[in-house]
Amino acid sequence: MEKGSVRPPRLARSVLARLLPPEYRDAVLGDLAEEFDRRCRERRIAGFARAWYWRQVLHVDVWRLRGEARAERAQRLGGGGGMRDLFSLELRQALRVFRLSPGFVAAVVLTLALGIGGATAIFSLVNGLLLRPIPGVDAPARLAAVRTSDFGGAFGVSSYMDFLDFRERSRSFESIAAFKPRQADASANGTTQPLGVTMVTSSYFDVVGVPAYIGRYFTAEVDQGAGAHPEAVLTEGLWRRLFGGDASVVGEEIVVNGRAYTIIGVAPPGFRGTEMVNVPDLFVPMTMQPHLMPASGYLLDRRGWGGVSIVGRLAEGVSHETAASEIQSIGRQLAIEYPRTNESRAYTVLGFREAALPGGARGGVLQLSGLLLSIVTALWLVVCLNVANLFLARSMKRRQELAVRRALGASRARIARQLVLEFMAIALTAGVAGMFFARAVAKGVATLPIPLQFDVSLDMRTVAFAGALAIVSGLLCALVPAFAMSGTDPRVAAATSLSMRPRRHRWPSRLLIVSQVTLSVILLFATGLFVKTYSNLTAADPGFDRENLLTAQFNPSLQGYDALQMADFYERLTEEAAGIPGVEAVAMADGLPANANFGRGA
Amino acid sequence: MSERSYLRELEQLALLSVLRLGEDAYGARIREDLQQTARRPVSIATIYVALSRLEQHGLVRSWMSDPTPVRGGKSKKYYELRPDGVQALKEAKATLERMWQGIGEALGVRST
Numbered sequence: 001m002e003k004g005s006v007r008p009p010r011l012a013r014s015v016l017a018r019l020l021p022p023e024y025r026d027a028v029l030g031d032l033a034e035e036f037d038r039r040c041r042e043r044r045i046a047g048f049a050r051a052w053y054w055r056q057v058l059h060v061d062v063w064r065l066r067g068e069a070r071a072e073r074a075q076r077l078g079g080g081g082g083m084r085d086l087f088s089l090e091l092r093q094a095l096r097v098f099r100l101s102p103g104f105v106a107a108v109v110l111t112l113a114l115g116i117g118g119a120t121a122i123f124s125l126v127n128g129l130l131l132r133p134i135p136g137v138d139a140p141a142r143l144a145a146v147r148t149s150d151f152g153g154a155f156g157v158s159s160y161m162d163f164l165d166f167r168e169r170s171r172s173f174e175s176i177a178a179f180k181p182r183q184a185d186a187s188a189n190g191t192t193q194p195l196g197v198t199m200v201t202s203s204y205f206d207v208v209g210v211p212a213y214i215g216r217y218f219t220a221e222v223d224q225g226a227g228a229h230p231e232a233v234l235t236e237g238l239w240r241r242l243f244g245g246d247a248s249v250v251g252e253e254i255v256v257n258g259r260a261y262t263i264i265g266v267a268p269p270g271f272r273g274t275e276m277v278n279v280p281d282l283f284v285p286m287t288m289q290p291h292l293m294p295a296s297g298y299l300l301d302r303r304g305w306g307g308v309s310i311v312g313r314l315a316e317g318v319s320h321e322t323a324a325s326e327i328q329s330i331g332r333q334l335a336i337e338y339p340r341t342n343e344s345r346a347y348t349v350l351g352f353r354e355a356a357l358p359g360g361a362r363g364g365v366l367q368l369s370g371l372l373l374s375i376v377t378a379l380w381l382v383v384c385l386n387v388a389n390l391f392l393a394r395s396m397k398r399r400q401e402l403a404v405r406r407a408l409g410a411s412r413a414r415i416a417r418q419l420v421l422e423f424m425a426i427a428l429t430a431g432v433a434g435m436f437f438a439r440a441v442a443k444g445v446a447t448l449p450i451p452l453q454f455d456v457s458l459d460m461r462t463v464a465f466a467g468a469l470a471i472v473s474g475l476l477c478a479l480v481p482a483f484a485m486s487g488t489d490p491r492v493a494a495a496t497s498l499s500m501r502p503r504r505h506r507w508p509s510r511l512l513i514v515s516q517v518t519l520s521v522i523l524l525f526a527t528g529l530f531v532k533t534y535s536n537l538t539a540a541d542p543g544f545d546r547e548n549l550l551t552a553q554f555n556p557s558l559q560g561y562d563a564l565q566m567a568d569f570y571e572r573l574t575e576e577a578a579g580i581p582g583v584e585a586v587a588m589a590d591g592l593p594a595n596a597n598f599g600r601g602a
Numbered sequence: 603m604s605e606r607s608y609l610r611e612l613e614q615l616a617l618l619s620v621l622r623l624g625e626d627a628y629g630a631r632i633r634e635d636l637q638q639t640a641r642r643p644v645s646i647a648t649i650y651v652a653l654s655r656l657e658q659h660g661l662v663r664s665w666m667s668d669p670t671p672v673r674g675g676k677s678k679k680y681y682e683l684r685p686d687g688v689q690a691l692k693e694a695k696a697t698l699e700r701m702w703q704g705i706g707e708a709l710g711v712r713s714t
């Protein structure tokens with residue numbers, strides 16, 4: 001056998017080299033090479049040595065060696081190395097707090113969970129109101145609303161005639177639709193109730209991209225002929241409410257404002273229009289406008305009437321800016337063609353999310369959200385300071401334990417890290433508990449009769465918010481005690497009893513208490529102001545006696561009453577109401593004090 | 603040793619081998635010594651795992667040599683006993699001797 005030229009099998013060596021931890025790579029490969037060489041010399045047949053080498057490679061328990069190497073690293077760093085091992089060791093130590101002080105942990109988790117949960121609940125409301133897309137709409141990022149400026153000052157509703165021109169001339173939209181929400185009385189199966197009805201053009205459901213749950217949607221024919229297409233598409237909620245979820249509802253009739261509409265389909269669950277306000281229960285063709293607005297007559301051929309909202313689905317690759325500039329260019333053409341009505345009109349294109357709330361309402365919601373978030377943030381800070389103080393008090397009790405660890409060589413950084421990890425474990429648990437709390441609160445809010453459509457269920461954004469809040473809570477609660485305690489002098493700590501807390505260890509506690517009291521006082525004042533304002537508002541003298549006063553609203557025009565019939569109706573109503581035993585006086589009003597809504601009050 | 607204060611058999615043999623080999627105590631030689639002297643064939647990983655545990659418990663210390671041409675340019679991992687290792691060996695020996703006292707002759711072996 002040729003000496004010096006035989007080498008261990010390259011593949012086996014390279015496999016082993018890749019698997020071995022760096023600490024043992026040279027030693028093991030060198031040992032094997034040395035023995036391989038010896039065997040080659042002794043046996044003189046390289047094949048035996050190669051087979052032996054392969055056997056060794058297959059038998060080297062690299063995983064145990066890797067484990068040992070990790071343990072060595074952790075030990076070598078004695079307080080820092082093999083970061084992963086050290087971290088897992090410290091995490092295990094941190095989790096011991098759950099076992100050793102269950103009462104303390106439960107109190108802290110509960111307190112923090114209330115702080116985190118409260119803030120998360122408010123955030124999920126703000127998220128639902130301002131950030132999340134309207135539920136049940138396909139690819140909402142591609143939806144856009146066209147707004148016109150000369151109706152009511154700010155950008156708002158548009159002219160139906162302008163809409164027809166936009167539909168005809170615009171290339172930025174894949175499809176574009178107009179809609180107008182109204183209130184109406186509807187009856188089916190012997191039940192009559194006031195409902196939200198949205199009049200829509202036939203393209204409306206193409207724009208929102210939701211397939212019919214049952215039946216079909218409107219065809220293009222419904223866009224022609226005033227009042228000629230009494231057809232209706234129900235929302236899934238109304239379908240269940242009025243028809244008990246009967247699948248054979250298509251072809252049935254629903255009476256809207258005294259006229260029978262044929263039900264042609266049901267929209268899918270979750271879809272209730274494209275706005276957060278004026279949430280519809282059923283959809284009817286736009287051309288039914290004269291029937292739903294009997295006092296106004298046919299308005300769809302009047303360019304001067306600005307009453308519809310326009311929503312469109314942007315063509316693939318078209319931005320909102322491009323669509324806006326195209327709409328504005330069409331608007332300039334319209335101003336030339338119809339100077340009498342269109343000369344002073346300006347148009348804008350808004351993102352769907354932005355358009356889901358009317359301009360004024362959006363501002364109000366933003367203000368309210370900011371206020372609520374500030375309050376819950378302050379509350380959360382008070383909670384954190386409170387918990388930090390608890391941690392500090394508990395850390396003081398642990399001074400001797402920490403002192404022993406310092407005496408055994410644990411660095412100040414390691415002790416601080418350990419304390420922070422401990423707090424973080426508790427804070428994250430509180431974060432999870434807070435999320436459940438927030439979910440329960442948000443669910444409760446969702447069941448309130450708020451005339452708004454928004455989604456408050458937990459989403460990734462809310463979970464991330466709660467997680468971030470938990471982490472920041474952990475850090476906030478941990479930093480002061482960790483900083484204060486990590487510097488514990490072993491000799492001093494060992495020599496002093498708990499009651500003899502050194503003077504210089506008292507400042508963190510004092511700092512926390514001062515901050516907590518300050519914030520609490522601010523919150524108390526804010527809450528006091530709120531309560532006082534509310535009580536002033538409710539106690540304010542409206543200038544009339546509210547005792548035993550009842551109000552009712554009527555809108556006979558929805559049933560097709562003309563002016564004469566309405567006058568007769570109100571006259572008879574007044575007489576008959578005055579005849580009811582116990583009624584002292586009856587009056588009519590166009591609007592109620594402190595309530596500028598429509599209708600007549602009696 | 604933090605968790606246990608006694609030596610396992612392989613650890614004891616490894617310590618003895620390190621002591622016997624003196625300045626030549628590195629993986630391959632310790633393994634060879636265990637095979638030839640103690641008649642204990644052990645895999646290379648087993649040796650290093652045992653030595654690593656001993657090192658973590660402060661009974662031996664190790665260091666890497668300069669690369670050696672005969673080993674394909676690889677370094678050797680040398681070991682030497684720390685005072686605690688010597689002490690642990692002494693205690694192990696004393697324990698064994700106590701246990702053997704009075705029964706060596708009955709089994710036909712000479713007690714140490």
